Amino acid sequence: MKTILIIAQREITRLRSRFRGSSRPVVALALVGVSLVAYLTFRQGAMRGRGLYRVGLPPAADLAIQDSRFATIAIPLPTGRSLLEAGALDAYVDTAAARIIHRQDDRSLYAANALKLYLEKQELARLEQEYHPDAAFPLRVQVNHFPVDPQAEAEEILIPSLMTPPLPFAQVVTISLYLLPVFFVSVFFTSGLMDEKIDRRITVLMSAPVTPFQIIAGKMLPYIGFALLSVVGLTLILQGSVLLALAIFLPVILFIFSIYLMVPLVYRTFKDTTFISMLATTIITSYLVFPAMFSGLNDLSHISPLTLAVKMYRDEPFTLKEYLTSTASMYLVFAFATYIGTRILNEEYLTRFRPLYRKVSDAIYLALDRSRPHLSILLLSACLIPIVYMIQLVTLAVSLNLPIRLAIGALLIASVLIEEVAKSVGIVTLIENGDATRGREILPLSFLSALGFLVGEKLLLYVSVSIVSETMLSAALFNVGMLWIPLLAHIIFTTMVCLLTHWWGIRRYLYALLIGSAVHVVYNLFVLGVIG
Amino acid sequence: MNPFFVILKKELRAVAQERTILIAITIQLFIASFSSAILIGLMSFYDPEAIGLSTRISVRTGIVGATNNPLVGFLEEQNAQLTSFATLQEAQLAFDAGQIDAAILIPPERAAEDDPTVEMQLVLPASETYSTVILMVLQGPLKEYETYLRKRNGIQIRYTDVAGKPATTYEFQYGVILPLLMFFPAFIAGSMVVDSISEELVNRTMDTLWVAPLSLNTILGSKIAAAVLLAGAQAALWAALLRFNSIPIQNLGLVLLLSVLSAAIIAIGSAFIAVYLKDRERSQFLYSIFVLLSASLSYLFDLSPIALVTRLATGDYYTGPAEVALYAGLLAVLMGAFFTTAEKLIAVPS
Known part of the structure; x- marks a missing residue:
């Protein structure tokens, strides 16, 4: 622990020396500027196209349109009409007759x-002011849920025109602010590791009596500390519960840093680091933000811890199980990444310049404990599952650009390919490095890899979906009679890929992968009832 | 060959070899598709009409009580399948048998003078997802009935009878997606310039280059040009893809020009930062702050590039070459400032 603290101390000193001299005021000024402007923008609210519509109003209208989408011009009605016809206006609000004049083309109809939607809101505000609430909002709808209990009080009372969708859009946007400081300091964290690499100081450090874990922990500690401090600060500003916020965001922070740990360790050039970090930022953000947008609407939103934060700010309780559902995979990824980090933190790996996929496969090879290949392969398959899910999420989003039939097909093929890569990659690196040379060795490894993957997959699915309906689902998932079929299928596909690679040689891994995946796709189509 | 083009070619080749450009394009494609998935999905909840949801889903609704109520008519207009029941218990049985999705208990109508309000009971399924969708669909008829009741109380709500077209998708495509795709390449260009310059400085290869008969401005200029060229190519690619997805762009030339100008402005800004700070770490940090600053700022001004692109692409009557020229002017000023001071800046230790 003392060593970790010393390394952490050294990292802080390094960072402080960076911002000495003339760069300090520049950075300070920029930070103040950005906070101010960001605050001003934030107060503006959601933006969808500034000045998108040109709207005419009568000169003396008592109507002010305060929505940046509308650029207003005060002109009398006859001029407004002719401008509208000429296409210089998109709509005209005739306040005297309480109507909106428009053309019949799309642009004008959109405007x-x-x-109309904007003015309706203004109208409701006017009714609220001018009339008695009972007269202005005469309809009250008591909402109850099946099964009906005649004695029960209404669970909530709705007024249709004042109803807002139950989506936590604004809350999620606010909560996403928590991620911002983490992303900003991540550049220092990655640079800290890269500096050591460039100056070859890492060699010196490694020859000292410190373990790779101590180096990683020490370098990470200051940034995790800063990130946690920012969580406390933001929670105090937003008036949430600090302890709860820390419990929610600690795994998120660990998760983000574990991904940023991988980037500089595997990187080759500055540009690589920048772009891979950018990609990581994008994927992490969507993985966290997207499900949270649906909190309270879909139970699958619980895969993101931000959903818990939404609940916290809505004063809704959440259970320990819900907490584990969203955070367990984050803690796991962190443990997994830190472990890989300790394995690849050696001079030879860090300074070798090879293509990206080679660096990744080398990292996997180094992560495996060659004295215990079976256990390693089993654990590797299970640990890769969260990553597989993340990549599948990415393909899902990208595939939505295609027509729906094509998208489903592409998605089916892509997810199978990703799964097959995850299951075979460990074994293939063993084959490549001569640690598994005979077919007899490959068979049990394929079995374990498939087993690890299936168990991990079912477990993750069980934990994340079981909140929906516990008994039915666990019965379906863990029905032993049904479970051995997918297990057998997984084993067959993985064995195919690995044996073919073994026979044809590592250079033809891609073909082996394609064949194994093709069989897997056919199996999936069969299970889905598309064929057969 | 002109040394300027030699370096330019070297930069472009490096980007192609390292596959970084592929990662960059993946990021943009991902952001664009993800934000459309999120926003179109979410906006449809605020404006269900936008995706025609309310007319496509037919909610099987049980009516308990007064079937001559005007609400029943509004529900029928909305394609709801109605079944009437004598009691709530009967509706419950039908729900259990999977025959209805929701039930509404309508009280007998009273004269408005006695009590201006009407209380109804709506029974929804226990599943949150399910009941939200049903509520969304039923919201339309309920609102119509509310307007009817208001009229009965002598209150008129104005501007409700406009026959427009739901604009959510339109606003999103031109107000969010298009600016995103036109300016993200510029953001990437700046990042590339920071990396490219700081890499030469950290590895001390800049000195070697400088010893050759090359001026510093040629080296920096070609690096900036390479990044801007790539940004332009990406913007053109996105424009083509948008057109392919039948999202037409008016004033295409001006839109692309503005995108390239912004990329150049950002690239020069980031070159300023990199030449001054000389290492990747601080430069990238300051650069990301700078980008956040300019992105936030551009939300606040009517003449911002984001607003301009939206207005140009939708064919706004009052927006044209003059506004774009403003940015060309800004670029000229920045270029002048950068190329006259770069040599001095690089000599300043920091």
């Missing part, structure tokens, strides 16, 4: 509809 009219956007105006």
